[in-house]
Amino acid sequence: MTMRTGFAEGELCWTDLQTSDVEAAKAFYAEVFGWRYEDLPTPDGRSYAKAFLGDALVTVLAPQNPQQEASGDPGRWNVYFAVEDAGDLADELAHSPGNLEFGPETIGDTGVMVFFAPPGGGTTGAWQAGSHFGAGLSQEPGTLAWAELLTPEPQAAVGFFQQLFGHEVTEYPQDDGGTYTTLMVGGAEVAGIARVPGDAQGTLEPGWQVYFGVSDVAEAVQAAVAAGGVVLIEPDEVEEAGTIATLKDPQGGVFSLLEV
Numbered sequence: 001m002t003m004r005t006g007f008a009e010g011e012l013c014w015t016d017l018q019t020s021d022v023e024a025a026k027a028f029y030a031e032v033f034g035w036r037y038e039d040l041p042t043p044d045g046r047s048y049a050k051a052f053l054g055d056a057l058v059t060v061l062a063p064q065n066p067q068q069e070a071s072g073d074p075g076r077w078n079v080y081f082a083v084e085d086a087g088d089l090a091d092e093l094a095h096s097p098g099n100l101e102f103g104p105e106t107i108g109d110t111g112v113m114v115f116f117a118p119p120g121g122g123t124t125g126a127w128q129a130g131s132h133f134g135a136g137l138s139q140e141p142g143t144l145a146w147a148e149l150l151t152p153e154p155q156a157a158v159g160f161f162q163q164l165f166g167h168e169v170t171e172y173p174q175d176d177g178g179t180y181t182t183l184m185v186g187g188a189e190v191a192g193i194a195r196v197p198g199d200a201q202g203t204l205e206p207g208w209q210v211y212f213g214v215s216d217v218a219e220a221v222q223a224a225v226a227a228g229g230v231v232l233i234e235p236d237e238v239e240e241a242g243t244i245a246t247l248k249d250p251q252g253g254v255f256s257l258l259e260v
Contacts, residue, residue, distance in 0.1 A: 003056070006133045007082035010165035010185045013134030014127055015144050015210055016060040018068060019075040019251045022049055025061045028249050031227040032220055033142035033212060037061075056137035059144070074252025077210040078115075079147045079191075080125035081165060082134065086112040089126055089164070098160050104128075118160040120153030122207045145213035145258045148192030150206050154181065157193050204232070204246065204254070213260035217243045220257050224249075 007013040019025045026037050026049050035051040035058065042048060048062040064073065083089045086104040093100045093116050101123060103114035112128040127134065137143050151157045158181050161167050167183040167190075174180055176197070182189040196206055214220040217235045224247050225231060232254065233246035243259040 004134065004136055004138060006129070008185055009082055009084050010167055010183070011082050011190050012079055012144070012147055013082040013129075014059075014080040014125070015077055015135070015147070016062055016080075017075060017077050017253055018062050018064045019249075019253060020064055020069065020073075021251050022047065022061050022063055025049075025075065025249060025251055025253070026051075028224075028227045028229065029061070032224045032229070033214075035059075035142065053137060053140070053142045056135075056143075058135050058137055058142065074254075075249060077208070077253055077255055078123070078125050079208045079210060080113075080127040080134070083114070083126040083128050083165075086114045086126060086128040089116075090114055092164060096160060096163055097156065098164070118149070118151070118153075119156040120151040120206070122149050122151055122157070124149075124208065139213060139260060141213050141215045141260060143213055144210065145260050146192070146211040148194060148209050148211075150194060150196045150204060150209060152195065152206060154179070154193050154195050158183075161193070209246070209254070209256055211244065211256040211258040214257050215259070217245050217257050217259050221245050221247065 029035050037049040037051055039047045039049050046063045048060055050057055051059045090100055090104050097119045099117045101115040101117055105113045107113055109130050110132040111130040114126040115123055117123055139145055161183055170182045172180040178195050180194045183191045228250040230248045232248055235243055235245040237243050244256055246256045248254050
C-alpha cells in the first residue's frame with residue numbers, strides 16, 4: 001500500500017473526472033471500485049463528489065464547466081503534475097512549444113491550478129499544493145496506478161516535459177518500430193508517452209489515458225458492463241505491464257484498468 005503525504009515536482013499527484021452527470025458517475029464508479037463519497041457544493045449551486053477508499057481521498061467527480069456542457073462533450077479524466085510554483089510554470093509555458101490553456105487559478109486554500117497542452121495536444125493539469133496535496137493513496141485497487149499521454153508528436157512531447165519539469169526518461173522500443181517513453185522523477189517512472197497505437201485508432205483518442213488499479217481485471221470489467229459501461233479494449237496481457245482493459249463510462253469518460 002502506497003500512502004502519500006505529498007509529491008515532488010513532476011510527479012503525477014492527482015486526477016479528476018469532469019462529467020455531465022455526477023450522480024450517475026458516482027453510482028457507476030462505486031460499482032467498479034467501491035468508492036464512497038462526500039458531496040461538496042460549488043459556487044454555481046451544483047456539487048462535486050470527493051471519492052474515498054477508507055479514509056484516503058483518491059479522486060474527485062466534478063460537473064463539467066459551462067463550455068463543456070454547451071458542447072455536449074463526453075466525460076473526461078484529467079491528470080495533474082505536482083508543481084512548486086504554478087505562476088512560474090505559466091511563465092515558462094510562454095517560452096515553450098506548449099500552450100497555456102487555463103490559469104493560474106487559486107482554488108480557495110486548497111491550491112493553484114494550471115491547464116496546459118504539450119505540442120501535439122493533450123490537456124494536462126498542474127497543481128501547486130495548498131491544503132490539498134493530491135491523492136492520499138495510489139498503486140492499490142481503486143486508485144490511480146498509471147497514466148500515459150497518447151500523442152501524434154511523442155518526441156516533441158517528451159522534450160517539452162523534460163524542459164518544463166526536468167524529467168529524466170527511459171525509452172522502450174516497441175514491436176511496431178516506435179518507442180514508449182516513461183517520464184521519471186528521482187529514478188521512479190511517473191507517466192508514459194507514446195504514439196496512439198495503430199490498432200487503437202478510432203478507439204482511443206489522443207490525450208491522457210488514466211489507469212486505475214484493480215485486483216482482477218476480468219471481474220472489474222464485468223462490474224463495469226453491468227453498471228452501464230462499454231468495453232473499448234478487451235482485457236489483454238501486456239508485456240512488462242500486466243493485464244489491462246479500457247472502458248468508457250455511461251457519460252463517455254474513458255479509463256483503463258490495470259491489475260495490481
